[in-house]
Amino acid sequence: MAGLRQNTSVETKHKLSNTLRNWLPILHSSLGDLSDAMAPFIESNPVVEIESGYEDDFEKRIPKKIISGQVSNSRTEQIEALTIQKKSLYEVLDEQIGKPLFPTPVSQEVAFFVVENLDENGYYEGDSESFCSKNGISIDEFEKIRLRFAHLEPVGIAAKDLAESFLFQLDSSDISDEAYPLCVEIIKDIQAIHNFSDKEHFSEVMRVLGTFKNPPAIEYQEESAHVVPDLMIFFNDENSIEIKLNDAYYPTIKIDSNYAVEHEFITQKIKEAKSLVDALDMRRATLYKVGLMIVEYQYEFFTGGQVMPLTLKTLADEFGHNPSTISRAIANKYIACDRGVFAMKEFFTTAIDEDVSNAAIKEFLVGLVKQESREKPLSDMKLLDLIQDKFKVKMVRRTIAKYRKQLNIAGSSERKKLYHLH
Structure with a gap:
């Protein structure tokens, strides 16, 4: 997967910083809201015309691999928990x-x-x-x-x-x-x-x-708006993973060249229009690189496994920026793959330790309960001891109780009663 990083073309750090500083609304907005985010810049610039790419049917533009992809692994509950579903x-x-x-x-x-x-x-x-x-x-x-x-x-x-x-x-x-x-x-x-x-x-x-x-x-x-993915990640006919930007949804910017460029006002507006084009290109480059890194760090997920630990700081170090800047870059952005449509932020798990994610601990907790004695179910304190010993992390009992409730697992005394009913 290291080759993925080498194939991307990213602008200089100076240009990225300039784009983020001057056109942050463009970077921060979702793909569906991109035209609206650009509207203030367009309205004050007579040399620019914009055509939205949002009207066409999204499904016509999704690679068939994604539409027909089937999930074939045992972690259905994890997928359902992560997948963006249009539920109220x-x-x-x-x-x-x-x-x-x-x-x-x-x-x-x-x-x-x-x-x-x-x-x-x-x-x-x-x-x-x-x-x-x-x-x-x-x-x-x-x-x-x-x-x-x-x-x-x-x-x-x-x-x-x-x-x-x-x-x-x-x-x-x-x-x-x-x-x-x-x-x-x-x-x-x-x-x-x-x-x-x-x-x-x-x-x-x-x-x-x-x-x-x-x-x-x-x-x-916040999630009431229509979801349009920025990236599509799928396996192609050669069974290698492919990352594509949803370019068809990007608005098209046209700069009218009929104006007299020697006029200072027009010269300035043309310069601003070109900066707007640069901002869109930088948005594409930034999100494409994010996609490459997500595939590299979360490759196991795209092949049917679970989400692994990945922090915003990891990406920030790669980009040479503050984690808060990367947080804004992935906000309101989505990825379509053969396991569903996911918010980018879902690939950045809360890491309890550098190499341990809460998803891995929850999976281990479920396994412990499945194998426990029906006569003497494991208490939260015992579960805590086993998890700390397994993952070499420091936790508190309340965290175990929280995970148990999130997984819809009853307390030890309740489980014992349930076991006796069967």
Whole structure:
């Protein structure tokens, strides 16, 4: 795969920096929104005309390898978790309402009522008292069921306010046991957050809070636009992997040469128009190189395996830029391959250690539970010990509980009861 890097043609670091600085909206926008991002530059420039490449049917432009590609591996759940599917927030929640969190008709009825009474940000705003009165249940019972939403995706959904949403997300975070109490205290008094700056573990709390979603439904608000992939990755007839830019969707820029170039204003506008063309070319070159690196580091995924550890810093070091710049470059960008359509950011996993991804740990956890004794299921502490010993990493029990809930695996005592039912 090393040969892939050598085949790409990338502009100089100076030109890349200039493009990012002057035309950041073009780099940051999705392919579907690219024409809109360029509109302000076009409207103020009389020598430029633009033709959108967005109107044609996307499927006609996808290589047949991608359209007809079939997934043939045992990691179906991982694929489904990563694939960009055009599902609404309500469809995603509906799929999670059932066992083990909502096993009874009453709990499911409460859950559906909560979902139906979410506002556009994902907060619960229903009339709980009227519902309880009508259905003959207590407010306490209702609240116990609603609080189970803390274990659903997206984390933080169905909270009553920002503080409660953050508490939901806190229990699914990677915060240490030592910093946890301070984080709870800060969340409950978030307006006075700087009063805690001299406390031990304050920096860790700030890091964790910075990862929380606000509002909890924000990712579904952002994903309402039509998805158009920037890159297509597939195996060709020679069974070698191929990377193609979705060039057909790029807008075409035409510079009118009929103007008198000796006029200073026109000369400046022609220069700006050429810079706009350069910006588009740099966008192509940047994303193509990102695609090459994703294939190199995630080759196992494209052949049926799992996503491996890959950080933004790795790409930033290759480009000679800050990770935040690369983060903007991959934002709102998608890749089409024979396993589905994926957001570029999905190929950058959270690495627990340099060579260990959370995806690998989750897969190992599933294997441990499948092989455990039905008489004595593994506790979270035992799972923690086995995982730390296997991967040589340092974790906390809360992280194991979080992964278990994400994988829809009940606690050890519940699993023991379930085993005895069979």
